[in-house]
Amino acid sequence: MKRILVAFSAWLVVFVFALRFGAVSGADFETIIALRLPRALLASGVGAGLAVAGAVLQTLFANPLCEPYTLGISSGAALGAVLGSTVGLGLAVSGLAGSAFLGAFLFAAVLYLLSRRARITGTALLLSGVMLQFFGSSLVALWMGLTDAAGVQSALIWLLGDLSRARLSGAIFTLGGVISLSIAIGSRWRSLDALLLGDEDAASLGVDLPMLRKRLILLISLLVGLCVSAAGLIGFVGLVVPHFVRGFAGSLHKRMLPLCAIWGAFALTLADLLARVSARPFELPAGVMTALLGAPVFLWVMIRAPKARLTDGTPT
Amino acid sequence: MRGLSLFLALLMTALPLARAENRGDKRVVDALGVSVQLVEKPARVVTLIPSLGELAADLCETHYERIVGVSDSTDYPPALKGRSSIGPYHHFNLERVVALKPDLVLATHSGNSKDQIEHLRELGLPVVVVRTESFAEIEQSIELVGKAMGSAPAATALLERFRTGITQLKNRAGARPVANRRRVMLELGDEPLIVAGGKSFLSEALALVGATNVFGDLASAYPRPSTEELIQRDPDAILVLALGDDTAYFAKLAANWKQHPKLKAFKNGNVKILRGDEILRPSLRLLEGLARLERAIYP
Secondary structure, eight states, X not given: OHHHHHHHHHXXXXXXXXHHOOXXXXXXXXXXXXXXXXXXXXXXXXXXXXHHHHHHHHHHTTOTTOOTTTTSHHHHHHHHHHHHHHHTOOOEETTEEHHHHHHHHHHHHHHHHHHHSTTOOHHHHHHHHHHHHHHHHHHXXXXXXXXXXXXXXXXXXXXXXXXXXXXXXXXXXHHHHHHHHHHHHHTTHHHHHHHTTOHHHHHHTTOXXXXXXXXXXXXXXXXXXXXXXXXXXXXXXXXXXXXXXXXXXXXXXXXXXHHHHHHHHHHHHHXXXXXXXXXXXXXXXXXXXXXXXXXXXXXXXXXXXXXXXXXXXXXO | OHHHHHHHXXXXXXXXXXXXXXXXXXXXXXXXXXXXXXXXXXXXXXXXXXXXXXXXXXXXXXXXXXXXXXXXXXXXXXXXXXXXXXXXXXXXXXXXXXXXXXXXXXXXXXXXXXXXXXXXXXXXXXXXXXXXSSHHHHHHXXXXXXXXXXXXXXXXXXXXXXXXXXXXXXXXXXXXXXXXXEEEEEEEETTTTEEOOTTSHHHHHHHHTTEEETTTTSSSSSOOOOHHHHHHHOOSEEEEEEOSSXXXXXXXXXXXXXXXXXXXXXXXXXXXXXXXXXXXXXXXXXXXXXXXXXXXXXX
């Protein structure tokens, strides 16, 4: 509980700073409500969603390198966004790229159909995701090669992660969606904990593995699709925040997942704040900022740790 | 959980505050068919792309103070150089635009992001969008911006000059025998080669000065043909469009064609650099650009 309070206060401080500072100094109340608040809310929602998705994927595939984009859902979203913005069918509702969500959903559906085959193993599923990723990004490159520059530019900015399109209603929708999906995923904490022992032991503990995998893939796909269609491809948060949290809170999901969500929200809100103010008058892509900040911090934590506490999802 | 939903509910009630009201009773229908409510003579104009900065400045005559914000690399007329910038046209900064409290925002359909324009409209800012992808559309855009800025007489005069200039060019082009029509490639980028295609208004510009776009049959606006394709088509002239004041880079681009000495354009010394700003920015300076284009092709 104490850890949650610490994380929550850290997020709250960053959130207030995110409202206070922006591209112009001394903005009026209207600007703050209309532009900064949606943005800070969206950053919090997307950060939390990516961190939870990353943590669960790392457990599900017992692979520390898994992150929300490993399953290729993001490249489906990217494909949807690029097609949408060049054809002129952005299907944007309240700042959420509808075409990106459709793309993510399509790729997620393929993955889901694969996971329904009982014989397919975790590794095979992971590989299929990586294949989907390559397939999607090559289609994006193909489309960009064949079409005109108009529209591609905005799609490119979106691919680097762009929170500037945030609208209040869209941000609230994203935040709400992330919270409900995270609760749906987190409620399976017992099965997730069992998975830490390995597939066989989990099965012997009575976990219906194929079913769990299927359900989790569906939920995570929705979660990632939602985040990506709202903010583009923001890397790193989903990879690093779970490792960081495991470092002090252990690997048990009931304790770890809420902390992941809050620290994820903190990380992306902070990254976006810095992206907006650090290089004024320019605005950096939030996705660049997350990696720029995250990598050194992560390495520092790892060097400082007495033993290899940053585990690959096995209990400490 | 309950605290959170209370927080969200509070946010919802704050939402109407974000809606700024449009004052003024003039209505202008923009190129996208959106009816925009404006004051009679907007005094705080923000332009989201350099070409519209030029056009708006032309229509202000000398009252440049009406333009309070421009996009990056708006450098003409020089009086606009010090204006506060709202960032690059393809991804401008919403907060800066809002902070300038504009009573008119001018945008283009092809240059600015549709979502960002939509976002500005949701924030209650009066945005007028123009289309400038053909000469007919450029003429319409002059008229539309004139109406929006409450400078209709200035726009009419500008349009008159524009049309006269175009007619003169057309007459000169018509006087040249059809057999002498030059086949021209307009190069916009290197590695990969980017050229003007059939859908670009540059193709129309070439036709206007009595030349043919060697890639005019390609449907897209800025295609990337292979060098082999270019060698096969062998244009009479290759014009490298140079953007901005730094021509050294573009000189290098032109020099690259030395590698293909068999090209007709290279053999006859018809690989040239053409200042691109005038011709790529659809404002009155376009006439100047077209005259340069004509001179480069028919010295």
